[in-house]
Amino acid sequence: MAGEGATIEGLHVGTHYLNRAYFSLQQALGDNVVKNKILAKETSIRAGGPAAIFAVADSFDQLRAVLYSANEWGLPLFVIGKGSNLLVSDAGFQGIVVRLGKDFMLKRVDGNKIQAGAAVSLPLLVQTASKQGLDGMTFAVGIPGSLGGALAMNAGAHEHCIGDVVSSVMVFSKSCELKVLEARDLCFVYRNGNFDKDDIIVEATLALTPGEPEMIKRQLEEWFGKRKSNQPLQFPNAGSVFKNPKRTPAGLLIEKAGCKGMRSGDAEVSEKHANFIVNRGSARASDIHSLIKAVQIRVFEHTGIYLEPEIEFLGEFAEILIVPRKS
Numbered sequence: 001m002a003g004e005g006a007t008i009e010g011l012h013v014g015t016h017y018l019n020r021a022y023f024s025l026q027q028a029l030g031d032n033v034v035k036n037k038i039l040a041k042e043t044s045i046r047a048g049g050p051a052a053i054f055a056v057a058d059s060f061d062q063l064r065a066v067l068y069s070a071n072e073w074g075l076p077l078f079v080i081g082k083g084s085n086l087l088v089s090d091a092g093f094q095g096i097v098v099r100l101g102k103d104f105m106l107k108r109v110d111g112n113k114i115q116a117g118a119a120v121s122l123p124l125l126v127q128t129a130s131k132q133g134l135d136g137m138t139f140a141v142g143i144p145g146s147l148g149g150a151l152a153m154n155a156g157a158h159e160h161c162i163g164d165v166v167s168s169v170m171v172f173s174k175s176c177e178l179k180v181l182e183a184r185d186l187c188f189v190y191r192n193g194n195f196d197k198d199d200i201i202v203e204a205t206l207a208l209t210p211g212e213p214e215m216i217k218r219q220l221e222e223w224f225g226k227r228k229s230n231q232p233l234q235f236p237n238a239g240s241v242f243k244n245p246k247r248t249p250a251g252l253l254i255e256k257a258g259c260k261g262m263r264s265g266d267a268e269v270s271e272k273h274a275n276f277i278v279n280r281g282s283a284r285a286s287d288i289h290s291l292i293k294a295v296q297i298r299v300f301e302h303t304g305i306y307l308e309p310e311i312e313f314l315g316e317f318a319e320i321l322i323v324p325r326k327s
């Protein structure tokens, strides 16, 4: 019934459906569901507006309830990991944002394999592998984020990526069907796991190789040290803003185009690493977004190359970014 119960303030579209979905989710998730949750604190760059509905699914049953509600009320659904590759618009998201909770934080080591829920943090997996003397995860040292986000983005560094060590991935489809995808069914490419748009990654098994613990430790220290010296980790950021084009790293192109230090409000192109935009205090998502666009245009004017954003965007932004044609 329209107008029934509380309203979700500030929404103009589909408020009725949002309210219905919220009330039905309250039955299934209790306190794990909230209205108008500001997402800035849920992202590493610390900017962005509210999710009309924010839910933490602690179990398969709760995740099923979230999917059911989104389907039932025709609401867009977005799954958030640790928000370390994400820019949410200031206006927020008129739908359901779901994060995987408790039951998706479990991990098990079995020989050379680690089976882990999608909510397990990548740093924890790097640490677990290293403690077990397993090699194959060192590339990920210092990459924040969850296993689910890493698989969706095919996170990588030092010429390695998570796709290299995946044995299988379990996903929950839009129709609430659990599917196990074997490595041969998957198609990881540079910064893209190529999963179906609506699939939610719930678990994965990583196949690692036995390694020499001392060597693993040294490699971790070296690569972590490199990050600390190259990256502006003292300010909120979302990692590399743009993907590297084939021949030249994006950071070098941005630096050569004279973009270091460019600002929009409190958003700044880092002086330390040109492919990072940092939040110097109270940057709005619109500041960050306009700076991304300004950099994209400046680099194009200097090089003829349109840089493709690596950061994912959620919600609506006033300006339109150029999406380069795939080569």
Ligand SMILES: Cc1cc2nc3c(=O)[nH]c(=O)nc-3n(C[C@H](O)[C@H](O)[C@H](O)COP(=O)(O)OP(=O)(O)OC[C@H]3O[C@@H](n4cnc5c(N)ncnc54)[C@H](O)[C@@H]3O)c2cc1C
Pocket (backbone or CB within 6 Å): 044, 078, 079, 080, 081, 082, 083, 084, 085, 086, 100, 118, 142, 143, 144, 145, 146, 147, 148, 149, 150, 151, 152, 153, 154, 155, 156, 157, 199, 200, 201, 202, 231, 233, 237, 238, 239, 240, 312
């Ligand atoms: C300081 C810093 C350094 C970084 N360095 C690197 C680096 O070296 N290499 C690199 O690749 N990245 C890097 N990143 C970016 C980021 O950490 C990775 O992309 C990470 O894998 C994102 O994981 P997340 O959980 O934070 O995902 P989020 O940012 O929350 O989401 C990213 C995308 O993944 C999707 N997603 C998340 N969870 C799931 C799920 N369970 N099922 C389906 N889709 C899901 C989201 O919908 C979204 O589209 C860096 C970021 C920071 C802040």
